[in-house]
Amino acid sequence: MTRKEFDISLYHIIFGDLRKYQNLIETFLSTQKKELEENTNEVDVNDQMNDSEKYEKYLDLIGTESYEKFEKYHDIARLFPHNFRVSFLTQVISVIEKELKRLCNDLGNIKNQTFMVADLKGSNDFLKCKEYLKKISSIDFNSINAEWEYILQCKSLRNNLVHSGNIIKMDNKKLVNFIKNNDSFDCEYEEFIDKKEDIVTFVIVNSKLIDKLINQSQKLFENLLGLKYNS
Numbered sequence: 001m002t003r004k005e006f007d008i009s010l011y012h013i014i015f016g017d018l019r020k021y022q023n024l025i026e027t028f029l030s031t032q033k034k035e036l037e038e039n040t041n042e043v044d045v046n047d048q049m050n051d052s053e054k055y056e057k058y059l060d061l062i063g064t065e066s067y068e069k070f071e072k073y074h075d076i077a078r079l080f081p082h083n084f085r086v087s088f089l090t091q092v093i094s095v096i097e098k099e100l101k102r103l104c105n106d107l108g109n110i111k112n113q114t115f116m117v118a119d120l121k122g123s124n125d126f127l128k129c130k131e132y133l134k135k136i137s138s139i140d141f142n143s144i145n146a147e148w149e150y151i152l153q154c155k156s157l158r159n160n161l162v163h164s165g166n167i168i169k170m171d172n173k174k175l176v177n178f179i180k181n182n183d184s185f186d187c188e189y190e191e192f193i194d195k196k197e198d199i200v201t202f203v204i205v206n207s208k209l210i211d212k213l214i215n216q217s218q219k220l221f222e223n224l225l226g227l228k229y230n231s
Contacts, residue, residue, distance in 0.1 A: 015218040033077045085204040093158045100129045147220040153178045154213045170198035184209035
């Protein structure tokens with residue numbers, strides 16, 4: 001096995017392990033939700049309903065003796081999956097940042113550079129890595145723009161989740177448009193007249209967002225490996 005083949009296989013392992021972990025937790029949560037739905041006779045739910053419609057059904061239980069079951073359904077169907085996806089998104093972005101810096105520094109060593117990514121000014125590691133690659137290589141970022149932009153959008157979402165939770169100010173148009181045009185989100189829009197500020201709150205309702213993030217990231221790194229071995 002050549003060094004390049006080894007590095008490619010390493011990325012397969014890194015992102016493959018993330019996929020396996022995600023599938024394990026998502027399958028468990030989905031199974032728990034299905035069991036709860038099957039054992040709840042008071043509410044008429046069926047497989048043709050989406051999660052939001054099922055959730056609305058359970059909202060009708062508030063104030064009844066079945067409220068405890070509503071709370072459990074909310075936890076299993078909405079809260080726990082959302083919380084997992086938020087924490088997992090943070091984990092995936094951290095892995096991408098770490099591997100991107102490692103790749104940049106490996107390339108810097110190959111080219112006998114006297115400076116590394118950490119020597120560049122700024123606090124945004126993604127932009128520093130991009131600047132570093134442009135300085136020491138002839139990479140055309142237009143060729144990987146789709147993957148790069150999707151990762152940046154997910155990173156922006158991660159930052160918002162860390163600092164503001166699942167609330168986005170409507171004037172953050174780029175991020176609002178990202179979640180509006182992505183079927184991984186269930187959104188609600190609210191207006192706070194006293195604060196003169198509109199917001200959107202959201203829940204991550206499926207795994208598609210992070211599925212795509214993992215796939216796009218693996219594709220990005222495999223393309224960047226060409227720089228390392230063809231420079």
